[in-house]
Amino acid sequence: MKQWITALDGLDKLQFGEAERPSPKDGEVLVKIEAVSLNYRDTEVIMGLYVHHKSIGAATSLVPCSDMCGTVVESKSSDLAEGTRVMSIFNQTHQTGKPKESDMASGLGLPLNGVLTEYRVFPASGLVAAPAYMTPEEASCLPIAAVTAWMSINSLRPLGEPLDYTGDKSGGGAERETVLLQGTGGVSISGLQIAAAAGLRTIITSSSDDKLARARDELGADVGINYRTHWEWQEPVLQATGGRGADVILETGGAQTLRRSFDCVAFGGVINCIGYLSGKQEAAPAPGEENRLNVNVLALRRNATLRGIINGPRDRFEEMVAFYARHRIRPVVDRVFPFDKADEALKYLHSGGHFGKVVVKVAA
Numbered sequence: 244m245k246q247w248i249t250a251l252d253g254l255d256k257l258q259f260g261e262a263e264r265p266s267p268k269d270g271e272v273l274v275k276i277e278a279v280s281l282n283y284r285d286t287e288v289i290m291g292l293y294v295h296h297k298s299i300g301a302a303t304s305l306v307p308c309s310d311m312c313g314t315v316v317e318s319k320s321s322d323l324a325e326g327t328r329v330m331s332i333f334n335q336t337h338q339t340g341k342p343k344e345s346d347m348a349s350g351l352g353l354p355l356n357g358v359l360t361e362y363r364v365f366p367a368s369g370l371v372a373a374p375a376y377m378t379p380e381e382a383s384c385l386p387i388a389a390v391t392a393w394m395s396i397n398s399l400r401p402l403g404e405p406l407d408y409t410g411d412k413s414g415g416g417a418e419r420e421t422v423l424l425q426g427t428g429g430v431s432i433s434g435l436q437i438a439a440a441a442g443l444r445t446i447i448t449s450s451s452d453d454k455l456a457r458a459r460d461e462l463g464a465d466v467g468i469n470y471r472t473h474w475e476w477q478e479p480v481l482q483a484t485g486g487r488g489a490d491v492i493l494e495t496g497g498a499q500t501l502r503r504s505f506d507c508v509a510f511g512g513v514i515n516c517i518g519y520l521s522g523k524q525e526a527a528p529a530p531g532e533e534n535r536l537n538v539n540v541l542a543l544r545r546n547a548t549l550r551g552i553i554n555g556p557r558d559r560f561e562e563m564v565a566f567y568a569r570h571r572i573r574p575v576v577d578r579v580f581p582f583d584k585a586d587e588a589l590k591y592l593h594s595g596g597h598f599g600k601v602v603v604k605v606a607a
Contacts, residue, residue, distance in 0.1 A: 244262055244263075244264045244361040245259065245260070245262075245361055246259075246261070246262050246306050247259055247260075247308075247359040249288070250304050251302065252290075253290055254593065255586075257589070268319060271319055271364050271366055272315045272317065272320055272323050272365055273316055273362060274315055274316070274329060274364075274365055275314050275316045275362055276311045276358055276363060276605045277311075277379035277604075278313075278603065280386075280387075280429070280600045281592045281601045282388065283428070284309070284387070285352060286592060288353045289589065293353060296347055299347050299348070301354075302353060305353065306352070306357045306358070306359055307357045308351075308352045308357040308358050308359040308603075309350065309351035309352040310351075310358065310384070310386040311331050311358035311386075311605075312328065312329070312373050312380075313329060313363075313379070313606075314328050315327045328382070329365075329371065330370065330372075330386055330560075331370060332386065332560060333386050333554045334347065334349050334553070335350075336369075337554070337555070337557065338368060338557045339556045339557065339558045359605075361582075361606070371560050374564055379604075380576050380579055380604060384433070384574035384575075384599075384600040385563070385564070386554075387430075388574075389433040389567075389574065390560050391517055392430050392431075392437055393405075393437060393555065393560075394515075394552055394554065395515035395517065395552055396491055397559070398555065399513065402559065402562060407441045408441060408442030408443070409442045420444070420490035422446070422489065423448075423504075424445065424446070425493060425500060427449050427457075428595075430517055430518070432462070432600075433574065435464055436575070437566070439464070440572055445463070445465050446466040446468065446483055446484075446489060447464045447467055448467075448468045448476055449468075450470055451469070455467030457598060465483075466479075476503060477503040477507035478507075481507050487509050488512060489512060490512045490513070491513050492507075492513070492514045492515065493517055495518035497516075497518060501514070501516075501538075505545065505547065508545050513548045513550065514547060514548070514549045514550070515551075516550065516552065574599065575599030575600065576601075576602050578597065578601055578602070580604070588601055
């Protein structure tokens with residue numbers, strides 16, 4: 244079989260080679276991988292920059308990427324029959340509840356070998372059945388981006404009771420929440436689709452008016468804010484919410500956006516720290532800002548919860564899949580690259596020009 248290998252030394256040094264096709268053991272299945280969706284994490288791993296999780300062991304060479312859809316072609320598990328279409332769980336041992344530090348050792352694409360390969364063996368417990376109505380390319384977009392967005396919106400609610408104002412789940416009769424989404428990458432677009440389907444109010448930011456128009460016209464965003472035009476974008480967020488702020492924020496920017504998120508989070512709201520596209524180190528205060536409030540005071544000021552999100556467990560993944568199926572949500576695929584051009588796909592993702600997900604089609 245063919246697969247891609249990284250020595251964690253750069254996007255330009257990925258190697259496309261061959262390996263022996265593996266065989267499953269008891270409790271495992273062999274999956275023919277059909278499509279792999281890419282995440283920003285994958286580019287960081289390949290460039291040797293994914294080093295902020297100290298509990299992840301070191302690696303010198305591995306198969307990258309974590310998100311796939313494929314078909315079981317050989318099964319030694321009573322839980323998954325041959326012919327079942329499946330998706331991978333990011334942290335393979337994270338089955339329910341909060342993640343444990345030990346679960347980080349089961350992450351696909353670091354420290355475990357990932358899915359940018361034609362065949363891979365998985366424990367049956369490390370897979371979730373794919374929605375029948377989705378293409379493999381669409382289903383491959385769910386494991387990290389969609390689950391992370393789902394957990395940002397729903398993980399503080401009981402399993403089986405996600406926010407959904409369109410059906411039996413009324414959200415308890417409370418005022419509908421507002422969700423703020425930063426950018427138009429995979430997590431934010433997934434969050435927009437989930438929130439819009441659930442009947443929540445949605446605000447999305449981008450540096451592109453064209454992308455904001457797509458988010459509004461195609462995906463139902465209520466408000467779009469160009470952060471190039473409105474650098475202090477917390478102000479239009481407050482205006483759009485009548486001064487109340489956003490109840491749930493998908494914080495993907497990091498160093499240059501977190502303080503703005505604190506400035507426009509609703510009282511008692513939640514800021515989900517997901518990414519750091521604007522950097523991992525906070526910039527030095529600008530002139531006149533030497534006495535900026537510390538993060539703990541910012542949290543206290545709005546009674547806000549600041550939390551890190553590392554994907555979600557298998558049972559919440561399955562909960563999300565049921566929600567997707569009920570609302571017939573189709574993930575937004577920006578571009579599909581052939582398997583032998585996966586290195587180009589990763590470079591394209593890293594450039595930041597995409598809207599939604601970038602996918603590699605593995606099986607012709």
